[in-house]
């Protein structure tokens with residue numbers, strides 16, 4: 001993918017929020033990039049910073065959030081965007097699909113109106129008729145039967161799975177370069193979850209749309225994500241091609257996460273990770289996972305909290321200083337440890 005320009009690049013991004021208890025570090029030194037046309041999954045436990053990373057890309061963080069580092073979308077720094085430019089960026093370039101489709105749609109407005117408005121916000125030169133035609137086409141594209149009738153429906157008349165398809169169509173009418181999905185299937189039943197993931201994969205393949213997907217469920221993304229970015233305590237623990245990371249995790253946290261995932265490794269006993277992740281209010285020195293890591297050594301206390309390439313593993317990076325310093329045994333041996 002090195003010849004494909006990155007559509008998204010986060011470089012040492014920090015997000016701090018002043019709270020009554022002190023400054024909460026929601027993201028700490030987060031760097032990763034997404035190439036055009038990829039499906040990249042952000043995976044990690046609840047509270048690891050996945051949603052914050054997506055919200056930071058759309059500049060939708062809570063008021064007062066302090067963002068450091070840089071976020072480039074299509075090579076452009078999004079920090080200076082204001083007013084009309086920011087609205088255009090959010091309506092055209094990068095669109096978000098949230099967990100709960102009911103909250104994404106206005107209950108009192110017809111589906112047709114909401115899709116048409118979304119299309120015209122992205123392209124104000126579109127006539128109402130053209131926008132409605134586009135809306136119908138997109139409903140058909142995301143697998144909604146009888147789109148003409150659906151355009152006249154209201155959200156409460158539609159099932160959760162259909163509604164999430166409609167929310168995806170609402171993003172697609174804008175022809176965005178980047179689709180950010182925050183746990184898009186968590187609120188849905190298992191069969192519908194699989195269908196929505198299949199749809200995202202189809203849209204990626206057929207329309208070339210880049211998808212960044214946040215999930216705490218590794219089973220969800222195993223089959224569809226090209227690359228995996230594993231997050232822990234607001235930081236990136238490791239990243240790489242999904243199959244490789246899942247088969248040969250190079251960070252002890254990823255290994256624990258995989259061992260804790262039900263059904264991922266048949267026959268392997270389910271092991272909860274001992275301890276709790278640090279709170280965003282904690283000042284972290286060295287590796288954020290060290291306190292829970294059964295392999296920690298003295299170097300972990302001063303490890304820089306950043307991923308570096310893993311020697312001999314193209315496209316893979318790890319923040320584990322034992323891996324990157326070459327003092328850890330190969331991953332196959334560590335897996336049995």
Ligand SMILES: Nc1ncnc2c1ncn2[C@@H]1O[C@H](COP(=O)(O)OP(=O)(O)OP(=O)(O)O)[C@@H](O)[C@H]1O
Pocket residue numbers: 017019024026044045046047048049050051052053062214216280
């Ligand atoms: N507005 C806020 N004020 C204070 N803390 C916040 C705020 N938003 C998020 N946090 C904290 O920031 C951390 C990261 O949250 P975030 O929602 O990004 O994680 P996540 O990995 O997406 O988790 P989940 O899957 O539960 O959404 C959590 O500890 C959360 O409690």
